[in-house]
Amino acid sequence: QKEVEQDPGPLSVPEGAIVSLNCTYSNSAFQYFMWYRQYSRKGPELLMYTYSSGNKEDGRFTAQVDKSSKYISLFIRDSQPSDSATYLCACSSNDYKLSFGAGTTVTVRA
Amino acid sequence: EPEVTQTPSHQVTQMGQEVILRCVPISNHLYFYWYRQILGQKVEFLVSFYNNEISEKSEIFDDQFSVERPDGSNFTLKIRSTKLEDSAMYFCASRGGGTNQPQHFGDGTRLSIL
Numbered sequence: 001q002k003e004v005e006q007d008p009g010p011l012s013v014p015e016g017a018i019v020s021l022n023c024t025y026s027n028s029a030f031q032y033f034m035w036y037r038q039y040s041r042k043g044p045e046l047l048m049y050t051y052s053s054g055n056k057e058d059g060r061f062t063a064q065v066d067k068s069s070k071y072i073s074l075f076i077r078d079s080q081p082s083d084s085a086t087y088l089c090a091c092s093s094n095d096y097k098l099s100f101g102a103g104t105t106v107t108v109r110a
Numbered sequence: 111e112p113e114v115t116q117t118p119s120h121q122v123t124q125m126g127q128e129v130i131l132r133c134v135p136i137s138n139h140l141y142f143y144w145y146r147q148i149l150g151q152k153v154e155f156l157v158s159f160y161n162n163e164i165s166e167k168s169e170i171f172d173d174q175f176s177v178e179r180p181d182g183s184n185f186t187l188k189i190r191s192t193k194l195e196d197s198a199m200y201f202c203a204s205r206g207g208g209t210n211q212p213q214h215f216g217d218g219t220r221l222s223i224l
Binding site: 032034036041042043044045046049051088090095096097098099100101102103 | 143145151153165166201210213216218
């Protein structure tokens with residue numbers, strides 16, 4: 001069983017739409033949940049970092065963690081063409097060894 | 111904003127040769143990591159390093175791999191005898207001390223084994 005599952009998409013939305021991304025995980029020991037953005041031929045760039053369950057908002061980005069259902073989400077409001085990228089979810093336990101999802105490729109159409 | 115830097119951006123090496131990938135973590139960070147991403151696959155954990163020793167390593171990190179922090183700023187990954195299947199993007203990451211600190215990644219080194 002894969003530790004972190006993420007639909008690879010691709011996902012295409014018009015500019016201004018809400019982008020909704022999600023991952024599921026299987027390891028109950030995971031406590032730290034991250035979303036990274038990766039542009040082509042670049043490294044993962046940290047977007048959101050959440051400890052345990054709950055919501056976190058940062059500008060146009062909202063991350064949600066539901067540990068009871070092992071489900072994490074990222075919402076991007078008022079999406080822009082510059083948000084076009086691959087979005088990676090990642091989880092870890094106290095060992096901080098990140099387990100990544102496959103990444104979802106998002107295109108925001110102008 | 112401080113960042114993790116990796117060199118070279120692209121390394122081409124003949125199979126069987128040794129290769130060293132270099133990373134300069136964020137200056138006040140204490141925990142260092144290497145990950146790799148084979149084309150079209152997930153980012154995978156290789157090794158974590160703290161206080162001048164390996165904390166954890168994955169099953170990928172066999173005897174052909176080694177890591178070192180030769181001075182106060184560099185963190186290196188050495189592959190002793192490269193194989194075709196070592197071709198991948200290799201990412202270095204670092205994290206600050208204490209709990210609840212996320213990992214920050216460099217832009218990676220693309221390793222091509224011929």
